[in-house]
Structures are given as C-alpha cells and as structure tokens.
Amino acid sequence: MTACKKDKGTPPNYAKADDVLAAHAIKQQSFTGNADAGFTITGEKGTKVTFAPNAFVDGAGNVVSGTVTVTLKEVLSKKDVLFSGVMTESNGQLLESGGEILVKAQKDGAELQVNPKLQDKGAQVEIPKVMNNGDMGLFIQERRQQGGGASGGNQQESPYTWVPAPYYPFGNGPNSYTFSLPSFSWVNCDRFYSDPNPKTTITALPAFQDNNQVSDLQVMLVFKNIATVITLPFDYTSQKFQSYQNSLPIGLQADLIILGKDSDGFIQFGTQSITIGANMHIDAPVHKATQAEVDAFLATI
Template structure:
C-alpha cells in the first residue's frame, strides 16, 4: 500500500501537534499572583435598602444584619433617608482569615475566632455612620456558629498599640498596622446556633476570645529558604493552627533578619501549618508549607518555591 506525500505530511503534522499538546498539558501550571488573589479574596457583598423604614440582609454564609429605622447618619450627624448601599465581608473559616489578611491576634496575644466581618454603609458614594442615638437598640447582627461554637466576646479593630505585645520592639515590624481589642461596653449573646450583638460601628468586628493554653510559651523564628533564583516581594509568614480557629502572621525582625513570632506568645506543643506566600519578579506565586509542632526557642528554615495552582488550591482546601 502506497502513501502519498500529502498524506504523509498530514500524518507527520498531526503527530507533531499531538506531541506539542501533550507537552503543553504536562507543563506545570504555575499560579499567577494577581489572578490568584483576585480569585481567592474574600468577596464584598452588596445590598440596598430604605434607611428611613429599616431593612434586613443575609450574607452568603449566613450572617444576618437587621437595620432599624433611621439607623444611619452622614458625616455631619444628620439622619439619612432614602436608599442606602450596605456592603458585607464574611470571614467564617481559617481559610477566609488567611485570605483576608485580618489575623486573629491582639497586640501579640493569640485570639480564637468565631467569625469576623466588615459591614459598611454608603449613600451617593459617601461613607455613613451608625446613628449613636439608637444605643443598644441599634443594628443587630447574628453570626452563625460555623467556625466555632465556644463562648466568645466582641472585638473591634483599631490601630496597633506599639507599646504592647512586642509589636514595635526589638526591630520587629508588624505585618498589619491594625489589631483587635475587646469592645468594652457592647453586650454579646452566645446562642445555640449563633453569636449576636449590636454593631458598634461600620468597621471590622470579630466574635473572639483570648486563647488560653496552660503550656509554657515560646518564641519561634523563621528564615525563608528560596528554591528559585528570583526576587520575592510581599512575603508573608503565616501560622495556621490545626486544633483552634487561630491564624497569625510573623512580623519581620530587622535586628536579627528573620521573621519572628511575638515574644513568648506560642504554646509549646501546639500543632500548626507554617505557610510562606509571596510574589516573584515574574508575577508568580512563591509558596511553601509544612506541618510543625511548636518547641522551645524553635527556628525553622522554611523552603519556598514557585508553586502550581493545584498545589496552592490543595493546601487551601485542607484548612477549611
């Protein structure tokens, strides 16, 4: 049987195309940093309602917020009427905490979270405030107990106190300039299925408590061990605890040129995932993770490398 030159050419081209496709399919699909963060950031949900009569909203993860009549005032303290826009971010898992950047610590002390959220209100593109005249009868929030079911209290976000928790001492630079503090005067309800409270303001709030562990506390240092010859920026060193709903970052200590936990803040014997994540000069995710058991005065040389999307997704799926 004879094969024409044309047919042979077509067959050869087909084989080359299949080989090329196989080669491309086998190539690692590295994660682009910008696309990764866009796809995984905690979404901002948007609602509208009538400010004069009041209205309620329910978030995608079950957070309920009830706005009574005349709940909003503008920047001059005037009661707002008409249609307002309310936005909501729900942080109700350790994965959400990691991806939101709003970690569970208070001036260097560990917090155990039952859920965080950011509620804001706007009219005509301008930020509104909670009507202070409403007091305890103001905006009511219910947070489902999907992240935790322990007794909690209400915390609010504020600028970090540089004089506490080692946040500004010893050359440490906090990863986040804000921290959590207890809300001193807002009643808090621990129901069978939800936490409930009156919203103190349009800011980040947290159903939280200080984590108590009888074990001795220690300080841990981390030094990234880069596997690729590439400059890495926006680098974060994160600790995701396995048995409690706690996620923290390690500030960078310039005096020792290492990432370092807050002094004597980590319970010896606790188990956690150590996570390093950053962006290289080509725009790809640099990533590394390992399971650790915290020991006294521990130092970790932590590998970090250009990671595939599947690798990062697999880790995120394991810390729900």
C-alpha cells in the first residue's frame, strides 16, 4: 500500500527580537585624543567634530589634560531614527531632521563637559547632508513640557523632547550643517514641519496573529516624503496607541510600524502604508517575522 503526504516545507526561521534590535542598533564609535593640543574625529557616516585645545573640563570645572576618550553616535537616516529611540518631534509638533548625533567624553571613566570659557569655540561640528538638504537649525534635548501629551499627561512617552537652541550659531553649507556643540548630549539638525492641511489625531492597536503574550511594544510612523519619524505613545485613557492631539496633517503619507517581543523571544512585526485621515483608527496586523522580512522592509524607508 502507498500514500501521499503533503510536504509542509521548511518552517520559517523566525528572528529573535533581541537579534533584530542588535543588528540595527546605532553603533557607538570610540576615539582618543590629546586634550591639550586639540584633535578632530570623523565618524563612519561622515560626521566631523573638531575639539579646540583645552576644550574639556571635569565635573569641578577644571581644564583636563592628557588623553581623553570621545564616543560618537550618528543618526543620519530615517532607519537610524527608528532604532535610536530619539524621535523627530518637539512637544508633539513634527520635525524634519537633517541628522542627530550624540557625543560624549570621558577621562579615566569620569564624564567630561565642554569648556564653557571657550564659549562656542570648544567643539565644532560638521554633519553631512545625507539625510536632508533643507535649511535647518540646532535643536537640543530638554524635559518635555507638562501636559504636552495627547491626553493631558496620561501617555506613556519619553520624558525628553527636542527644543530649538537659537543661541548657537548654525551654518547651512552646500554639503554639510555646521555648528558649535553646546554640550556632550544629543543634538539635532532640525526644523518644524509646516503643512497647511488641517491637523488630526490618530490611534492604532496591534492585531496579533499569534496567541503569545507580547511586551516592549513600539508603534511608530515613518513618513514617506519628509525626514520625520515619530512614536505613538500608549494612552491609558483610550487604551490605544495615540498620536499627539491635532498634530498630524491630513493627507500625509506614512508607514505605520509595530515592533514587539513575544513570550518566546521572537520579534512581533507589522507594517501598513497609510494616508492620514481625520480621526482615523488603525487595527494593524502583527506577526512573527524573519530577519529577512524585517530587513527587506527597512530597505524601503
């Protein structure tokens, strides 16, 4: 006797969430230099930071000498923003980014600061115009304004946001943005996004295809035609992921992206192309995904 049996094929090689995040994490680059003489570092993506002689001080304000260690993170694409955790919004207002960087300095394990006596001459920065070529200004991170969330502070959101730093000179050259580094912290070449269309609020909920519990959920929008990536914080009042109130221009196109980690450690992943509509709600399918599926989508943004 003989029988036929359907070949189910090789099961998908689903990706672990930690592996996906590690593969796309923003690399921290490390450099050393002589604080007395000054030196220049150049990042892998083209960011250049030039430190003047005696540009570093310790926690007590004393000028530091000898060898110092400088680290650099470059966020120069929408994909970089997506995995940096530092989104392009200012107290709920959309920003267009020309690039973000994080510069830190240490000596013997102790954090250093930019020498304030050098004013705006301590550390000069050039960021290549690979993410955007529009006219930008310098933004720095500060504590979010009270009540800046979508429902009067009932959102699970980052406590920090971007605010303009108009007191620092900023240059829009043909190939790079140039400015003085105000401090060893995140800085951003940014501008407020202007759109004449009416603004609205949208909500979203993941629709899971698996029964496993999912944690570390992130719901984000990557906009199609502008260098803008935002998160939709979870709003405890509506029990939905929700944009900031009346912050999104109707008609703007974006990719909704959901990332999470199930109880087996696999990534839960979903994407959906949307056009912002008035008071729209999105039920977004989310499923276990392979590394190749995630990478293929990321190559399109």
